[in-house]
Amino acid sequence: MKKFLTLIYLCLLSLSVNAQQKSLNEITSFKIKNLGAMMDKNNDVDGYYLYYQVDKLKKGKREYAIKILDNNLNDIATKSYIDNKNTFLLQGKFNNQALMFAMANSREEYYKLVMFDREGNQGESVSIDVDKKEIEWLLHMRKTGNFNTLLPVDNKGFLFNYIKDNKKLGYGLKYVSTDGGASWDYNSPEDIKKIMTINPIEVNEKVVVAIEGSKKSMLSKTITFKVLVIDIKTGKLLFEREFERENNPRLISNAFLTDNKEVVLLGEYFKNGDNIYKDESLGLFAQINSLDGKIISDSKIGWKNEIDNLMPKKDEDKRGYIYFHNIVRTQNGSYYFIGEKYKKTISVGSVALGVLSRGANGGANFTIGNTVIFEFDKSFNIKGIKEFEKGKSVFSGLGFGGPQMQALIAKASGSFDYVFTQIDTDRDRFYANFIDYERLKGEKNKLAFKTIIYNKGKFSEDKIYLQKDSGKIKFRVLQGKLGHVMLMEYNKKEKTLDLHLEKLNIQ
Numbered sequence: 292m293k294k295f296l297t298l299i300y301l302c303l304l305s306l307s308v309n310a311q312q313k314s315l316n317e318i319t320s321f322k323i324k325n326l327g328a329m330m331d332k333n334n335d336v337d338g339y340y341l342y343y344q345v346d347k348l349k350k351g352k353r354e355y356a357i358k359i360l361d362n363n364l365n366d367i368a369t370k371s372y373i374d375n376k377n378t379f380l381l382q383g384k385f386n387n388q389a390l391m392f393a394m395a396n397s398r399e400e401y402y403k404l405v406m407f408d409r410e411g412n413q414g415e416s417v418s419i420d421v422d423k424k425e426i427e428w429l430l431h432m433r434k435t436g437n438f439n440t441l442l443p444v445d446n447k448g449f450l451f452n453y454i455k456d457n458k459k460l461g462y463g464l465k466y467v468s469t470d471g472g473a474s475w476d477y478n479s480p481e482d483i484k485k486i487m488t489i490n491p492i493e494v495n496e497k498v499v500v501a502i503e504g505s506k507k508s509m510l511s512k513t514i515t516f517k518v519l520v521i522d523i524k525t526g527k528l529l530f531e532r533e534f535e536r537e538n539n540p541r542l543i544s545n546a547f548l549t550d551n552k553e554v555v556l557l558g559e560y561f562k563n564g565d566n567i568y569k570d571e572s573l574g575l576f577a578q579i580n581s582l583d584g585k586i587i588s589d590s591k592i593g594w595k596n597e598i599d600n601l602m603p604k605k606d607e608d609k610r611g612y613i614y615f616h617n618i619v620r621t622q623n624g625s626y627y628f629i630g631e632k633y634k635k636t637i638s639v640g641s642v643a644l645g646v647l648s649r650g651a652n653g654g655a656n657f658t659i660g661n662t663v664i665f666e667f668d669k670s671f672n673i674k675g676i677k678e679f680e681k682g683k684s685v686f687s688g689l690g691f692g693g694p695q696m697q698a699l700i701a702k703a704s705g706s707f708d709y710v711f712t713q714i715d716t717d718r719d720r721f722y723a724n725f726i727d728y729e730r731l732k733g734e735k736n737k738l739a740f741k742t743i744i745y746n747k748g749k750f751s752e753d754k755i756y757l758q759k760d761s762g763k764i765k766f767r768v769l770q771g772k773l774g775h776v777m778l779m780e781y782n783k784k785e786k787t788l789d790l791h792l793e794k795l796n797i798q
Contacts, residue, residue, distance in 0.1 A: 446496075
């Protein structure tokens with residue numbers, strides 16, 4: 292089931308009496324290019340921004356507007372921005388100091404990083420000369436789900452990741468400071484003889500943790516992965532670690548910095564010789580590293596010997612795979628891994644297509660199942676697993692790559708049910724939010740905005756039902772301030788935009 296992180300057609304059946312609402316009736320025919328929540332350092336909503344086209348001007352110019360609201364939907368600023376008609380938006384992010392929009396222009400061949408402060412005042416832009424081929428490659432890489440383009444560094448700056456057409460194909464990381472610090476570049480070698488890409492999976496006030504991949508050619512099936520840990524202030528490499536296919540293959544999905552300034556790498560481990568994007572892993576691992584690259588600990592937890600024994604007894608299906616969306620560290624030092632089950636299912640009607648295409652996943656669909664939350668102690672010893680029922684949804688696999696690769700693509704396309712997690716400042720409570728398609732007996736099936744609540748060691752659930760509208764009104768769901776959800780409603784006929792801030796019924 293396609294998820295609605297893109298525009299969807301939904302309306303709430305039940306609305307809070309105290310809902311905060313804002314109507315933008317002055318808008319008549321704008322085209323929304325980007326909108327989102329502005330997150331503070333505690334991952335709570337500090338406000339919202341909208342970036343949209345207002346007018347067509349002479350000589351190939353376009354007028355855009357940046358509208359900024361606070362977390363109660365009050366106006367902060369609306370500013371005008373003029374750009375070339377061939378410039379399009381790649382992504383927009385907020386770092387608690389500024390908004391940055393990454394633009395691209397394939398005709399005039401450049402990237403542009405455009406920055407605005409919290410009041411909507413435009414700062415100095417940064418341009419990067421590229422060619423059309425490099426822009427096409429960046430757009431292709433973003434579709435694979437294994438490529439982060441623009442990453443905010445809280446109260447410090449932004450990291451922009453792009454493709455460079457070197458002797459073969461390489462990468463560029465450009466860090467732009469917003470706090471008066473130094474900006475820097477970290478690039479692949481100019482004379483590389485391999486195809487190299489990089490994917491930053493964690494940026495914070497100390498380091499960038501990125502996965503560098505390299506292979507000899509586009510058709511090569513052997514990919515070498517390295518973990519690069521880069522100093523955020525200087526752009527200097529602190530250490531690197533390679534997980535070779537023939538010796539210690541690992542799929543790294545998450546990384547973070549502990550309170551002791553240690554780098555934790557998390558993911559799945561495999562037997563020697565396995566393909567991490569195709570073969571089934573042996574279990575989960577957590578490796579703790581000092582900033583100079585020393586391995587402090589390396590914990591492994593096997594599926595068969597440990598995890599499967601902790602899975603709820605009611606689960607009679609095969610485990611399949613688990614995609615972890617987020618990791619929450621609570622006040623007591625425990626870590627909670629929030630994930631969804633998924634498994635490969637064969638569509639009989641498309642088996643013939645799979646045979647013809649000879650793809651690794653030709654004819655295969657992937658079914659997304661229940662939510663699972665793994666609890667680990669501060670040393671990453673597993674303490675327990677909670678499973679929460681939700682309806683099944685399906686996404687179609689591509690003709691290449693194994694289930695792990697398909698999960699990355701599903702994440703990029705919004706096919707998983709997970710939407711976001713909210714964490715309170717005391718870190719003793721969090722809300723994991725999903726869109727659940729409920730199949731009900733004796734009545735029509737329903738969509739629900741479902742929240743799994745962790746509150747001081749205990750779990751509970753709540754939901755708000757959603758239903759399809761007539762199609763004239765488009766909705767998008769965004770994260771609200773703690774315990775809230777924000778709904779954007781665009782009435783195509785009346786050409787009005789309404790924003791609703793709804794309080795979840797959570798104690």
